[in-house]
Amino acid sequence: MSIKEGKTEMETDVALIMDIKAGNKKALGKLVERHKKLAYRLALGLVGNKDDAHDISQEAFLRVYRSSKTYDAGQPFLPWFYTIISNLCRTWLKRRSRRENKMVDVDDASFLLVDTANPESVMVKKETIACLQRALTELGFEDREIITLQHFRGMSYDEIATVLSIPRGTVMSRLYYARKKLARLMGKHDG
Amino acid sequence: MVENNSKDYRALLAGYVDGELSDEERRDFERELARNEQLRDELGEFKKLKEVTGMVRYADLPDEVWENYWQNLYRKMERGFGWIFLSLGAIILLSFGAYEALSQLFTDPTVPLWTKLGIGTAGLGVVIMLVSLVRERLFAYNRDRYKEVNK
Numbered sequence: 001m002s003i004k005e006g007k008t009e010m011e012t013d014v015a016l017i018m019d020i021k022a023g024n025k026k027a028l029g030k031l032v033e034r035h036k037k038l039a040y041r042l043a044l045g046l047v048g049n050k051d052d053a054h055d056i057s058q059e060a061f062l063r064v065y066r067s068s069k070t071y072d073a074g075q076p077f078l079p080w081f082y083t084i085i086s087n088l089c090r091t092w093l094k095r096r097s098r099r100e101n102k103m104v105d106v107d108d109a110s111f112l113l114v115d116t117a118n119p120e121s122v123m124v125k126k127e128t129i130a131c132l133q134r135a136l137t138e139l140g141f142e143d144r145e146i147i148t149l150q151h152f153r154g155m156s157y158d159e160i161a162t163v164l165s166i167p168r169g170t171v172m173s174r175l176y177y178a179r180k181k182l183a184r185l186m187g188k189h190d191g
Numbered sequence: 192m193v194e195n196n197s198k199d200y201r202a203l204l205a206g207y208v209d210g211e212l213s214d215e216e217r218r219d220f221e222r223e224l225a226r227n228e229q230l231r232d233e234l235g236e237f238k239k240l241k242e243v244t245g246m247v248r249y250a251d252l253p254d255e256v257w258e259n260y261w262q263n264l265y266r267k268m269e270r271g272f273g274w275i276f277l278s279l280g281a282i283i284l285l286s287f288g289a290y291e292a293l294s295q296l297f298t299d300p301t302v303p304l305w306t307k308l309g310i311g312t313a314g315l316g317v318v319i320m321l322v323s324l325v326r327e328r329l330f331a332y333n334r335d336r337y338k339e340v341n342k
Contacts, residue, residue, distance in 0.1 A: 029265075097244065175209075183237070
């Protein structure tokens with residue numbers, strides 16, 4: 001599902017949370033169906049590993065269920081939900097960093113080529129993508145976060161601003177600095 | 192002048208690459224672009240980066256994972272409740288067992304006084320440490336702004 005929310009979708013999410021608050025597990029099931037892929041993809045962008053992203057997305061819904069009583073019905077659902085996912089990813093990465101002395105562990109299968117029609121260019125593209133993956137692992141959390149939301153989730157600046165609860169101008173400046181770092185890191189790995 | 196202004200145009204550069212600028216912002220940016228070589232270099236760099244990230248997408252999970260997603264989540268929830276009840280039961284049983292054992296120990300006249308005193312003091316130490324730990328956790332919880340989402 002796209003993150004682009006119309007008013008009706010926002011109202012539906014809030015209504016579902018209110019039902020969850022009242023102990024309705026079916027409402028949680030509906031919320032899961034609406035946002036499971038979004039949750040997984042956001043987590044994948046932040047932790048870079050499919051299995052971890054799947055586990056984190058499931059844990060995020062458990063937190064929604066447990067924390068539904070503290071949810072403010074006047075606020076939109078997605079920024080709240082994104083904060084849960086983002087915090088889980090941070091905790092996950094910190095644990096992995098302590099355990100394995102590395103932050104992000106991008107598995108080779110986490111990225112897929114969009115266009116594989118031309119076999120000759122596939123090899124070149126694969127090398128470039130390997131370089132991109134390595135560079136992404138070295139980015140800081142906040143830089144990877146904004147790159148993921150814009151480049152890989154295709155969110156508009158307004159959507160990113162809503163989800164991250166930051167002004168639109170900050171989205172632009174954060175993207176500028178994150179891209180500069182990513183380009184520098186890619187240059188390092190390329191050369 | 193170009194250098195002084197270039198910092199203001201950096202954020203606009205991101206918006207320009209992504210087609211997120213208003214008409215006025217875009218015209219302003221393009222005027223600056225025409226006279227600022229550094230900005231043109233950065234624009235080329237960002238376009239190339241966008242091309243590279245456009246070549247890939249994140250891999251999705253197999254269909255069967257999505258089909259069983261809710262069932263797996265529901266089972267996790269059930270197990271969570273199971274663990275809560277199991278833990279509560281274990282705490283009740285252990286507390287009762289400890290109470291019974293200590294009652295018998297302290298009322299048994301054959302156990303030497305020094306043994307009772309040693310066990311009693313060690314027990315008191317454990318209780319103080321537990322209280323301190325709970326108090327610390329409560330203090331941290333009350334000061335945690337993300338407590339509703341990060342616990």
